[in-house]
Amino acid sequence: MTKKPSLTVLASLAAALAALAVALIFFVAPEDADQGLSQKIFYVHVPIALTAYACFGLAAWKAFRLLTTRGERYDLESYSGVHQGTIFGALTLVTGSIWAKASWGVWWTWSSNQLVLFLVLFLFYCAYFMLRYSIEQGPRRERISAVYALFGVALVPVSFLAIRLASDFIHPTVFTRDGPQMTGKMFTAFCVSWAAITLLAYVMYRVELAGKRTDANLRELREALVS
Amino acid sequence: MSSSEKYVAAAYGVFLVFVLFWVVIIAAKLSRLERETGELARLARARVAGEPSDG
């Protein structure tokens, strides 16, 4: 069993990085010439999106391990990964929507490929929970959940390609946002924010995993004691 | 507060609220786990106390 880095250390590091990120974002990084203040949303929206992808990737990796090694622990790890990914995915949609309103005056647009991709993924991974909870607990459920999580990561590039192709002819109104010409300070702020959010997601993942494992252990204990 | 400031605040605020909401859910779960371990500890104690009188 590999020794996991201490949760307390990681959580403290996440908090410190978050404080540093806020300072950098609002007091050091210059305001964008084109977009003005609303560009600052970029520092929280993009790391959240990247973190969601990372969570889904982690869930798929754990799912793969479950199917190839039959290790017990991978099921809950994969499930927690999907759960965190869905939370951050929902957050991506909400912050993206706010950013769209700030930049373009609309709460939703089909021309933002990333937003549309996240909508599709969000639908896909919400169905994961419906699927998981309608199957009896046991190895069958673990395996089906794992296969579904793997399909999810295959869906990401394929959907992205589809959405790119679709934008050619389906939705002519295109909003563009000049990619921030990032100065050194902006880039630093972005990286620190990304590190903070990724670490926060990992801490949340570990806390949830501990909760689920404890639940499972308690159930076993109860069965042993009550019989 | 200008409208861009409001949106920036909204975006960061939503993030904060989501995380706090998650904290609430985890806190509720922890209380439930605490309650259940308490019950199980009671059961275990009763079982141990009852043992000496078993055959």
Add this chain to the structure above:
Amino acid sequence: MIGYLGDVAALARKDLRLELRARDTLPAMLLFVLATLVVFHFALPADAGDDPAYGLLWVALVFTSLLGLARAWVPEREAGALDGLVLAPIDRSAIWLGKTIASLAFLAAAEVVAIPAFVLFFAPLDAHALAGVVLASVGICAVGSLVSAMAAASRGREVLLPLIFLPLAIPIVVGGVGATISEEPGKFLAFLGLYDAVFAILSWAAFEYVVTE
């Protein structure tokens, strides 16, 4: 390899024979697709033009195939035969391939009625559109057989299948509509081919994990 293909053929033949005898899925699919096309006529505004109709064709195809896929594993489930198949000395992926081929045959039969009806009711379809229909059908059945088996293992199966299937079907709809209305149908057909390759291989490899206890 020959044995594998023989198993696949036997399984597909069994499904086709069952359907020919019972005749419950295919007629329903045919009627459903025709009814849907009629509903679409009333759903489209008078000056809509051809493009919205082409889009709706793909909606009709996806939902008609959902109807067929929902019943895909019912014969096995009702007879308790799936466990028997899984225990038999055949590669589990052959079960998936056999089912995919059978579903494809049913979907093709429905399309043989749906496509002419669409051309009659709405607008003509060119070779690219038809190629798109073929490629999309392969993708639908490949993914659908696997996903239908997942839903079959659950309690809320009728409700669950569309939920699981639709996000995966979105790229297919994009490819199909693109092949039908875009000026560069080639890239959409290539995309459909890519989708089919990726998801057929995935489904083929993953099926055994979905079916074994």
